Each structure stands twice: as structure tokens, then as C-alpha cells.
Amino acid sequence: MSNFTALPTTLTQALHSHYARNQRWGFMWALWTAILWGAWYVPGTALWYEHPYVDIPIDHQSTRLAATAVMTWIHAITVFLFLLLWNTSLGKVKDYARTMVRFRKISKWYALASLCGGPMAIFGSYMAMGFIGPVFAAISSLFYPVIGAVIARLWYKEKISKRAAIGMCIIIFGGMVIYGPSLFGEMDASNPNAWLGYVGGIMSAIGWGSEGAVAGRAMDVSDPDVGIHCRFSFEILFWGVFILPALAMFTDLPIKSLIIETVTHGKAMLWIILASACHAYCYTSFYKSFSLIGVGRGEAIGNLYAVFALIFIAAFTLQLPQWYFIVGLILTVLGSFVMFSEPAESVSNLRDHTDMNSNTAKG
């Protein structure tokens, strides 16, 4: 996003080129979010087929939930390490420390976002993968941009143009076309714990939708690479200091042995590391796109993860996509193009400042 142009141009041309470049970067980051998020479902599901998770009987609800909590915590720690690598290479580690220490006014929003994204969305998604399956886990989150866009609109008055709203609707409809028939195929009446998977799916949609809107409060005044690092730092603390110790102390769930068996089992750790690599850089792209094209647009393009999830799942399970996949693919790509075709300058000015100022004044 350099301000330099190779050839001398008029000011108007240079400005248009500058805005278009910012918009392109914003949408590119959102597209990376979709690719890496889609890829995440493969290692995320494979983890359930490894020791110690595969050994937990299907009817041991509480143990499977404890296992989900443990894998989410270890996942958060490895994501943190990948982000440390990222921010070290970008020279932003000092900025991370400077942002973290301003808890009362800034990083508290990342702490709240981590509650929405971690114990709610990622935990819910692992539940959906473990209790039902990856296809359901993917479809159940498809509505998160609608939740994010509505919260962003109501809370801090982010503009949603008619064109953006139409694009979002097409993308969501496309996702439903892709996953709807598969969803019914995955429903299994013989699985008494399926309801936990459905609850997990709802948690993931609400969690991810609200996470983007909440994190947006802090991202206004801080760096997105640093912000996502703060968010995962708080998630590690919530699981490691509060939730898991409480479960270990007040229940007879095998938290300690699950942690030890996970970190000492090579294949489980391999899947967690692969899942974390996808998630770390998916989230980085996600937060970067918010800064340039807004929460609503970033989340809607990120929703193309459904297409990529199906491609990756098909590649690893060798089950070819059905006809409705092609229809859904066309719809979701069409939806993203409807959003992308907004004039560049309109994306450069995302907020309804007049409304915001009057709200602030009232507050």
C-alpha cells in the first residue's frame, strides 16, 4: 500500500489509484481469511480421530466437552506462538506490549472479543465438528456476518450500503445452497449427543459475529496484527487461569491427563499445529480486512470459507462435490463480486460520523 506510483499522474488519478489499492488490499485480506478458515476444518476434524480424543466414548458427554475445552486451549497457545513469530518478523512486538498494558481503555475490548471468539466460537465449532461433523460445523457459522454487520450497524453505525447488503444476502444464500443438503445428510438420529453439536454451531455463529464487532472498538485505535495477538493472549488466560483450573478442581473430569496426553501425542499435536497455523493467519487477515473495508464487508467476503472448506474436505476425504456445490459456488462468488464492485472511495469512508457524533454526545 505504498503511496508511490511508478509514473507521474494527475492528482485525481493518483487519489483514485490510492483508494482502489486500499480497497483491493482489504478484500485480498478477507479472501485469505476465507481460504485459511476453510482449510482449518480439515486438521480441526482430524484431531477428533487421534488419541486421546478418539478413545472417549460417544456417550461420555461431559468428557467430550472437557476434551473440547482442552483442545481449544492448546490451540489458542499454538496460535499465540504463530502470531509471536508474525509480529516479531514485522517488528511489532513492542507495540503488542504497549497495547496490552492499556487494559482499562483499550485491550479490555480484545479481552471481551476473546470471550466471544474463544470459549464461544472456536469451542462451539470444535463441538460441532466433534459431535456432528465438519460440514455441519462449517454451515452453522455461515450467518456470522449478518450478526457482525447488524451489531456494527446498531452499535457504531457502520454503513451498510444497499449493494453491500444484497451481496451479503447472496453469499449467505450461496452457503445455504452448498451445505443445506449435506446438513440433512449428516443428521444422525442414532447420535444422542447431536444437540450439543447444534448448540456448538449456534455458539460459533454468534461468537464470531460479535467478536468482529467488539474487537472493532479497540482496533479503531490500535494495530490489527497487534490486536489479534492481544485477543489470543486473553483467550489463553481465560482457559488456562479460570475455566480449566475450575473444571479440574470442582469436577472429576480428567483435565490434567487430557492435557498431558495431547501434548505428548505427536499426531494430535501435529493436527493442532496445522489447525493453529491456519487459524493464526486466517485471523490476522480477518482483522486486517476489518481495518480497510469494515467489519460487515470483511466478514461477508470471509464467508467464502464455506466454498474452500468444501474443497479441502473433498480433497482429503475423496468425496466429490454435488451439483448444488457448483450452484452455491456461483452464488457466493457472485455475492462477493457484488460487494467488490462498490466504488473505491465509498469504502474509504466507512462510518456514519454524523450519527456517531450525536450518539457520543448523547452518551
Add this chain to the structure above:
Amino acid sequence: MKLHQKGFLLVALSKSNTLWDDELIVQAFIEYNIFGDYSEKTIRIALDELSAAGLITRVEEKLEMNKQRAKLLFRYQLSDFGKARMIDTGLLDG
């Protein structure tokens, strides 16, 4: 501890009526003891993000010709929304 980079840029703008991006870059270079193209681009991206979020506004722009290259420069001003967000986040006294 020093302010984080975006916080510093906002505070610098709150102390002046308007500032060109080159002036902000010089101030950030001195504050954080950094230099070079990479650091300059990082600060320009931060200004782009602050502008897209509506915290600062571009009040003037100019095209500077320099050895076959054209460089787009912006003069920024803190917006009312930016001031409100700075007060919310403890960067400015209300």
C-alpha cells in the same frame, strides 16, 4: 511505557490543527527511534487505517514529483469522531 504507534499518531494530531503525513512520519521516527522505507510504509498504512475508520480526515492532498516517481501526500486532521474515540480509549482527556 511509550504509547502504541496508532495512539501516538492520534495524540500527535490532537496537538496540532493539521499535519502532513511526512511530518507525522518524522515525529514517529524520533519517538520510536526507527527509520527506513519499511517503517515509513508501516506508518502510512496505519494512517490509511485511521482514515478508513474515520478517526482522522484528509483535508488536503498533493502529488510530489521526485526522480521519475510521483508520491501522494496527505494532510490529516483529527475528526470529531476521532476525538470522541480518543476520549473513550484514554488517549485524550475529556
